[in-house]
Amino acid sequence: MSNGTFDGYGGRHVPEPLLEPLEQLAGAYDDIATDDEFQTDLRGLLEAFAGRPTPLYHASNLSERYDAEIYLKREDLLHGGAHKINNALGQALLAKRAGRDRLIAETGAGQHGTATAMVGALLDLETEIYMGKKDVERQEMNVFRMRLMGAEVNEVTRGGEGLADAVDAALEDFAKNVDDTHYLVGSVVGPDPFPRMVRDFQSVIGEEAREQIRERTGELPDAAVACVGGGSNAIGLFHAFREDDVAFYGAEGGGDGADSSKHAAPLANGTDDVIHGMKTRVIDNDVDVHSVSAGLDYPGVGPEHAMFRAVGRCEYQGVTDEEALAAFRELSETEGIIPALESSHAIARAIQLAEDGEHETILVNLSGRGDKDMETAASKFEL
Amino acid sequence: MTPEPTAPAFDSDVEAAIRENHPALITYITAGDPSLEDTKAYVEALDRGGSDLIELGLPFSEPIAEGPTIQGAINRALEAGTTPAGFFDLIDDLETDAPLLVMTYYNMILQFGNSEAPCASNSNSEAPRASNSDAASLRNEPTVGPFVERAAEAGLSGIIVPDLPAEEADPLRTACDEHGIDLVFIVAPTTEGERLDRIMSQVSGFAYVQARLGTTGARANVSTATHESLSRLSDYDVPKAVGFGVSEGDHAAEIIEAGADGVIVGSALVDIIADHGAGGAPAADALESKVRELKRGAVRGGDATTDEEQPEPEHP
Ligand SMILES: Cc1ncc(COP(=O)(O)O)c(C=O)c1O
Numbered sequence: 001m002s003n004g005t006f007d008g009y010g011g012r013h014v015p016e017p018l019l020e021p022l023e024q025l026a027g028a029y030d031d032i033a034t035d036d037e038f039q040t041d042l043r044g045l046l047e048a049f050a051g052r053p054t055p056l057y058h059a060s061n062l063s064e065r066y067d068a069e070i071y072l073k074r075e076d077l078l079h080g081g082a083h084k085i086n087n088a089l090g091q092a093l094l095a096k097r098a099g100r101d102r103l104i105a106e107t108g109a110g111q112h113g114t115a116t117a118m119v120g121a122l123l124d125l126e127t128e129i130y131m132g133k134k135d136v137e138r139q140e141m142n143v144f145r146m147r148l149m150g151a152e153v154n155e156v157t158r159g160g161e162g163l164a165d166a167v168d169a170a171l172e173d174f175a176k177n178v179d180d181t182h183y184l185v186g187s188v189v190g191p192d193p194f195p196r197m198v199r200d201f202q203s204v205i206g207e208e209a210r211e212q213i214r215e216r217t218g219e220l221p222d223a224a225v226a227c228v229g230g231g232s233n234a235i236g237l238f239h240a241f242r243e244d245d246v247a248f249y250g251a252e253g254g255g256d257g258a259d260s261s262k263h264a265a266p267l268a269n270g271t272d273d274v275i276h277g278m279k280t281r282v283i284d285n286d287v288d289v290h291s292v293s294a295g296l297d298y299p300g301v302g303p304e305h306a307m308f309r310a311v312g313r314c315e316y317q318g319v320t321d322e323e324a325l326a327a328f329r330e331l332s333e334t335e336g337i338i339p340a341l342e343s344s345h346a347i348a349r350a351i352q353l354a355e356d357g358e359h360e361t362i363l364v365n366l367s368g369r370g371d372k373d374m375e376t377a378a379s380k381f382e383l
Numbered sequence: 384m385t386p387e388p389t390a391p392a393f394d395s396d397v398e399a400a401i402r403e404n405h406p407a408l409i410t411y412i413t414a415g416d417p418s419l420e421d422t423k424a425y426v427e428a429l430d431r432g433g434s435d436l437i438e439l440g441l442p443f444s445e446p447i448a449e450g451p452t453i454q455g456a457i458n459r460a461l462e463a464g465t466t467p468a469g470f471f472d473l474i475d476d477l478e479t480d481a482p483l484l485v486m487t488y489y490n491m492i493l494q495f496g497n498s499e500a501p502c503a504s505n506s507n508s509e510a511p512r513a514s515n516s517d518a519a520s521l522r523n524e525p526t527v528g529p530f531v532e533r534a535a536e537a538g539l540s541g542i543i544v545p546d547l548p549a550e551e552a553d554p555l556r557t558a559c560d561e562h563g564i565d566l567v568f569i570v571a572p573t574t575e576g577e578r579l580d581r582i583m584s585q586v587s588g589f590a591y592v593q594a595r596l597g598t599t600g601a602r603a604n605v606s607t608a609t610h611e612s613l614s615r616l617s618d619y620d621v622p623k624a625v626g627f628g629v630s631e632g633d634h635a636a637e638i639i640e641a642g643a644d645g646v647i648v649g650s651a652l653v654d655i656i657a658d659h660g661a662g663g664a665p666a667a668d669a670l671e672s673k674v675r676e677l678k679r680g681a682v683r684g685g686d687a688t689t690d691e692e693q694p695e696p697e698h699p
Contacts, residue, residue, distance in 0.1 A: 011548070011551060012548055013489055013546045013547065013548065013551070014447065014546055014548070015447065015545045015546055015569065015571075016545075016548075016568070016569045016570060016571040016573075016574055016582075016593070017569075017571035017572070017573060017593060019548065019571075019573070019574070019578065020571070020573035020574070020578075021573075158454060158458060159444055159445075159458065164444075164445060167445075168445055168446070168447060168454075171447045172447070172449075172450070172454075175447075271494075271497050271525065272493070272497075272525050273490050273493050273494060273497075273525065274488070274489040274490045274493060274546065275445055275490060276445060276447065277447065277546070282490070285494055
């Protein structure tokens, strides 16, 4: 791997004016993020502000039902309700140290926007969030949270009014304001250095989980499962187990089904292509990007996942809207834990794996909590 | 030391159009805005008005370099159902004095290769089992060849790809050389040193000099960054055209006076198209007269340069 590519995926496919700012950011990341003071500050905030370490929970009811040992990494218990804060804290600290006074971010489910609004308030940085109109409507609670913490939320009405369009709008803002603005990218996507930087900030998930599960069971899990939107919670979980004999499973937004024309599963069903500054896997042109969960509703995916797929390190599969909703309900009823719709895809995949019976111990990243999805749930389940 | 641009292995229509019509006017509109039939009439109007080169945007749904004006045009074109196939049919039909270039994103070029490739779609949802598989067989490498071949067949003279960095451009450069098509690169105010050298070793036709940071869009003033960018480029022997922010004849004059070989106008023309909504003859007439104004401005700037006997950019 060199110059920000993952075996040919990734890179910096951006217009010329953005190359210089990206080079500066990469330089700042390499210099600042490795110094002790930065690491101490970050660790302190991850503990005291965000609530790390998060518990590893043995889901005993679910385990019993499916005759497997299912462990949940409880990122849903973090401040804000999702893993997004791990990355937001890291990048915001970096931006502050690099002398930026303004943060911008895209958001789909509103979790990353919320995390950015939190760190913007914490570090006294002006914060502006781009969010597709479709998502503003289905994740309204998060819009209120962001505004309450002082962030400006811009409703994006172009294109399909979703996450991809929010990324476009944020990139456009970044291109105009590179001098004072840091674009706090919310997943392992975009041009280098974002995919590796966000991965590094999210790797704390797997590092903790690896220690915790060994302490608990004396060994490593047989499988690790995570949902994949851009892929940050998945890479965050997988990274610490890369060299281990642990099978990886990524659950993409399968929408109406990976063979249908409405899904968000570029790894299971897409082609090599370039989008948002990176070479990666993208859904086909004749597919409409769709997932019931706003956080997975994205046509591309992080380039490191494209590499994992190419070399066969991880198996990716679309989990349909219906399967995810069923898992959402099932975890709520069996364990008393309401997962985010995104994370419900991982739960659904873990249940399938448990049913297949190939793996005994299954570690699942519960990337976020489902409070934000209550309206969707209320209407789907007629609560 | 400054590496010479590698001379393209063919006679460049694009470079000739700039040198022979110096100072040149280069115009841009988005194909399919509001329809491909309108685009045909508009391109003919741009040609009549005195454009020396015409760039046509092939719309892509995630254009990361464009400001709101051209984003709007791209959205309208996509809503009208503009596809690469339709775009190339239009080019097949067009007969203009000015050579035509296509401006599009790398995704469109790769997707065209994918859809043309014999084993195109990867509808294989059986992903590999962890850690036993043959990497090469899982990769469907898209290629740039089919797009460039079709572009050449349609008679396009050049390609501009804003999101293709020079260091990743070898495959496209090779394909363009094979088919005698120019590959134009954008140079930003922040482009210097090694990156500038790399771009200038890949570029042919002309260097697209971005006058100021940020995205495209008509602006009231011509930035001083023009002068700086041009003086940084003065050692390279390729025509330089300046774009972004030009909306009036006076801007064009200023840019040419600052030493540019050509001026590029996009957003101001797209605005005219947007203002005329459904298209038709009034829009075409308005475009034609705007182009005349801009070309006159450019020529005025050129005359001022000759008066001062200052053919090379020597700005403070
Ligand atoms: C709870 C939760 N999980 C997962 C995701 C998907 O992002 P990623 O694939 O980067 O983890 C999101 C995004 O909004 C989210 O809110």
